[in-house]
Amino acid sequence: EVQVVESGGGLVQPGGSLRLSCAASGFTFSSHDMSWVRQAPGKGLEWVSGISHNGGRTYNADSVKGRFTISRDNSKNTLDLQMNSVRAEDTAVYYCAKMVSRSRDGVDVWGQGTTVTVSS
Amino acid sequence: QSVQTQPPSASGTPGQRVTMSCSGGSSNIGSNTVNWYQHLPGTAPKLLIYSNNQRPSGVPDRFSGSKSGTSASLAISGLQSEDEADYYCAVWDDSLNGYVFGTGTKVAVL
Numbered sequence: 138e139v140q141v142v143e144s145g146g147g148l149v150q151p152g153g154s155l156r157l158s159c160a161a162s163g164f165t166f167s168s169h170d171m172s173w174v175r176q177a178p179g180k181g182l183e184w185v186s187g188i189s190h191n192g193g194r195t196y197n198a199d200s201v202k203g204r205f206t207i208s209r210d211n212s213k214n215t216l217d218l219q220m221n222s223v224r225a226e227d228t229a230v231y232y233c234a235k236m237v238s239r240s241r242d243g244v245d246v247w248g249q250g251t252t253v254t255v256s257s
Numbered sequence: 258q259s260v261q262t263q264p265p266s267a268s269g270t271p272g273q274r275v276t277m278s279c280s281g282g283s284s285n286i287g288s289n290t291v292n293w294y295q296h297l298p299g300t301a302p303k304l305l306i307y308s309n310n311q312r313p314s315g316v317p318d319r320f321s322g323s324k325s326g327t328s329a330s331l332a333i334s335g336l337q338s339e340d341e342a343d344y345y346c347a348v349w350d351d352s353l354n355g356y357v358f359g360t361g362t363k364v365a366v367l
Contacts, residue, residue: 241349243292247301
């Protein structure tokens with residue numbers, strides 16, 4: 138079964154850091170681009186960051202540029218999101234997302250999400 | 258950020274056909290394929306339509322997608338109570354160099 142499972146969410150103070158992780162299984166991880174997508178309370182889905190299948194290219198939404206860094210380890214089938222200088226507006230459920238193939242093809246498999254709350 | 262505009266809500270009675278639009282531009286819908294997602298609060302979103310009009314296995318044929326120019330649409334025929342959810346279009350934007358979700362449409366079954 139194709140599966141992605143997030144971990145690492147929690148409560149973090151404004152200006153602090155948090156690292157999210159995603160464990161993938163059931164597919165050839167190194168053949169697929171991956172992304173993080175979030176949903177803030179009462180808001181719609183927002184794509185946050187993406188990374189190419191080999192880690193050679195990364196993409197970020199304007200809202201997180203310079204603060205969030207996406208990375209992957211194809212030897213461990215894991216995807217990470219390093220969140221620095223977090224703000225209240227980063228409070229959201231964060232989903233790990235497997236892309237159909239390349240990032241422009243879109244998401245076909247989603248995790249259940251991990252909740253990040255930014256508050257003092 | 259959302260560059261594709263969707264109507265905030267749509268509704269119908271059981272058995273009816275409901276459609277919703279997704280309006281974009283030349284750098285997104287006009288250049289790339291559109292996917293549609295169904296999202297119930299508290300659950301993982303689900304891929305409904307990919308490549309404008311293709312259904313993944315397991316998705317009922319009541320769901321159909323289409324694209325013309327810089328707009329796309331999703332139709333639900335034979336509306337059922339379990340179709341009450343939020344629906345999002347999504348597409349790669351060449352100008353933003355990112356994957357962008359539409360504003361979302363909440364479907365209510367009356």
